[in-house]
Amino acid sequence: MNLRLNTLAQMVDRGARVADIGTDHAYLPIALVQSGKIDYAIASDIAQGPLDNARDDIAQAGLEKQIDVRLGAGLVTITHEDKIDTVVIAGMGGKLMVEILTAAWQNDFQFKTLVLEPNVGEPGVRKWLVDHNYQVVAEDLIEEAGHTYELIKAIQVETPVKLSKAEIFFGPLILQTKNPVFYQKWQGQLAYHQKLLVNLNKAKNKDTEHIKQIEQEITMIEEELNDQS
Structure with missing residues (x-):
C-alpha cells in the first residue's frame, strides 16, 4: 500500500x-x-x-x-x-x-x-x-x-x-504539529487565494460575500504561516 x-x-x-x-x-x-x-x-x-x-x-x-x-x-x-x-x-x-x-x-x-x-x-x-x-x-x-x-x-x-474557526479550517491537531507539509501546502494555498482575490475584485458584478470570505482565509493562512511557535 x-x-x-x-x-x-x-x-x-x-x-x-x-x-x-x-x-x-x-x-x-x-x-x-x-x-x-x-x-x-x-x-x-x-x-x-x-x-x-x-x-x-x-x-x-x-x-x-x-x-x-x-x-x-x-x-x-x-x-x-x-x-x-x-x-x-x-x-x-x-x-x-x-x-x-x-x-x-x-x-x-x-x-x-x-x-x-x-x-x-x-x-x-x-x-x-x-x-x-x-x-x-x-x-x-x-x-x-x-x-x-x-x-x-x-x-x-x-x-x-x-x-475554533482556524481549527475547522486547518485541523486542530494539524495546527499543533505544523509539519513541513503544512508549510508547503499553505504557502501554495496562500498564493492561490491571493490570485483568486485579485480576480474576484476585477469582476464587474462583485461577489462581496465571497470576497470577504477569501480575505478572512488569507488572514488566517498568513497568521499560521508566520506563527512559528
Missing part, C-alpha cells in the same frame, strides 16, 4: 468492524485483515468495475469469508446487523462525504469511529463532525506523488467538542 493508505490503516483501531466506502481494489481492508488488526470488513463501492477488482483481489488473498463485497452508493450497503463500528471514507470530495454521512445519520446509522480523507473541502467535514458530536482524535497531513492529503480520525462523544 502507499503512504496514504498506510496512514489510514494506522488510524483504524485493533479489533474494529470496518466498512470501507469507495473501496476500489479493497487494498485497505485486505491489509487490515492480513495484518491481524481486524477480523471483518465490508468493502463497498458504487461502481461495478472497482468492485470486481476488489472481489478478485480479496479472492486472491483468500479472504472471502472475512471481507464482504457490496455494491451501492455511500453507506446504503451497511445494515445494523453488520455491527460496523468504524467507517473509512477516503479519496472523495468533502461535500460528497458529508452527504453520505448525513444520509446515514438520518437513517439512524451512527458509527463510533470515522476515518476520513477528503481530497477537497476538509473544513466542511470537520464542521459536520463538530455538529454531530464527534471529536477529532488523530490527524495527519501528508504529501504523496505531488498531492497533499489531510487524514482525520474522529470518535463519537457525549459532550460536543467545539473547534
Whole structure:
C-alpha cells in the first residue's frame, strides 16, 4: 500500500468492524485483515468495475469469508446487523462525504469511529463532525506523488467538542504539529487565494460575500504561516 493508505490503516483501531466506502481494489481492508488488526470488513463501492477488482483481489488473498463485497452508493450497503463500528471514507470530495454521512445519520446509522480523507473541502467535514458530536482524535497531513492529503480520525462523544474557526479550517491537531507539509501546502494555498482575490475584485458584478470570505482565509493562512511557535 502507499503512504496514504498506510496512514489510514494506522488510524483504524485493533479489533474494529470496518466498512470501507469507495473501496476500489479493497487494498485497505485486505491489509487490515492480513495484518491481524481486524477480523471483518465490508468493502463497498458504487461502481461495478472497482468492485470486481476488489472481489478478485480479496479472492486472491483468500479472504472471502472475512471481507464482504457490496455494491451501492455511500453507506446504503451497511445494515445494523453488520455491527460496523468504524467507517473509512477516503479519496472523495468533502461535500460528497458529508452527504453520505448525513444520509446515514438520518437513517439512524451512527458509527463510533470515522476515518476520513477528503481530497477537497476538509473544513466542511470537520464542521459536520463538530455538529454531530464527534471529536477529532488523530490527524495527519501528508504529501504523496505531488498531492497533499489531510487524514482525520474522529470518535463519537457525549459532550460536543467545539473547534475554533482556524481549527475547522486547518485541523486542530494539524495546527499543533505544523509539519513541513503544512508549510508547503499553505504557502501554495496562500498564493492561490491571493490570485483568486485579485480576480474576484476585477469582476464587474462583485461577489462581496465571497470576497470577504477569501480575505478572512488569507488572514488566517498568513497568521499560521508566520506563527512559528
